Amino acid sequence: MSTSSAPPTRDTYRHGDLRRALLEAGMALAREGGPAAVKLREATRQAGVAPNAAYRHFASQQDLLQAVRAESLSAVAKAMEDELAAIPPGLSPADHARASVRAVGTGYLRFAQAEPGLFRTAFARSDKLIQATPEWPTAGPGGRNPYELLCDAVDQLVAAGIMPAAKRPGAEILAWSAVHGLAMLVVDGPLAAPVGPHFQAFGQRLLDMVEKGL
């Protein structure tokens, strides 16, 4: 075998799929150290390529970071979809609606716990313009991004008659806030040590609160 391991040596001059390799290196960096760890030079190093080779595929370091952010958001959507798919069939519309909101929240929290670096990257302040990322898709396999999945679930509450339509506007913001706050405090903040071990339990209590309070 001529191709060996750690810094993946090539035997061809061309890389093959450097764009994907850089993106995957960027994801690995974000996974380890959050958004601040996504460095162009380090990504090229991991891809076994000269630093400036990156500029064939990304306009700048910011551009790579945007791509990593978008892929992280896709992964959040995927985690939500997985929870939604686990809802047992045959529920009443009201129960299904409630279960959907819980599933979206649970997926969010599970992702935050499983992939804290990607989670922080997905929702980090973008130092420059926060784009609605027109070129970088943020949706999961089902074609909807995390925010859309949440809105769909909250919409079901109204459709099922659990939530008065008058309270609907902005309700998703309240639910998102609760779950996001817990995730941030535990994954990336001062509650890591005390609450970390009981993260899932607190998550469920938090979702109870949201359900009752919405």
Place this chain on the structure above:
Amino acid sequence: MSTSSAPPTRDTYRHGDLRRALLEAGMALAREGGPAAVKLREATRQAGVAPNAAYRHFASQQDLLQAVRAESLSAVAKAMEDELAAIPPGLSPADHARASVRAVGTGYLRFAQAEPGLFRTAFARSDKLIQATPEWPTAGPGGRNPYELLCDAVDQLVAAGIMPAAKRPGAEILAWSAVHGLAMLVVDGPLAAPVGPHFQAFGQRLLDMVEKGL
């Protein structure tokens, strides 16, 4: 006048109170750019002093950052105390308890909006060990830090008979999560543009949800 303005020229060899000057420069940097902006060199520049002079007063850049973080937390506590002090006297214990929880939450949100950089610094992940900051006091003028103020308020809910004692343990985590999440999403995240203008209104709705859901 020999002492002029912007980079504050001294006419004495000694600075006078460099420690405080560096801390204030650090606060100014955090105010502008959050925790990542707290740089030793930049702080000394603002204080009109050689870069290494900082090491007479802070062991390292991390040490300065800890000090800035602690002072930011004190400021959060102060904002909460201000809201608590505005509670009208003569309320029933139940109403006072509810008003206290709201006041703590409102103070938190107001601070996040008024001082986003300091807010982010106060609750940022500390890259190295998260200390309970034994040497850096995080309390407000009243002597209690933000977390303690929140716990006090939630305790009142139990004392006033609004919250069953069985639900008390960890309840402050749920309340904190909700408020923290909204603050982060709006101040430092993707909801800045859409929700920013209605921040206070959403804050009150969120506190309604917490009150009902707890």
Place this chain on the structure above:
DNA sequence: TGTACATCAGTGAACGCGCGTTCACTGATGTAC
């Protein structure tokens, strides 16, 4: 009250580091004739 001296706050210069980015280039690929 005046002088000698220890203390220690701030200086000046330098270090090594890793970053993002630009330049002119080289060499493999795939297409046109």
Place this chain on the structure above:
DNA sequence: TGTACATCAGTGAACGCGCGTTCACTGATGTAC
């Protein structure tokens, strides 16, 4: 089917930058005699 050539992915070297930190130093202060 074979050759000439345009394309463009990746190279090698270098840039300027700002950072945190260390070194041996200088000079004002305040205390001891």
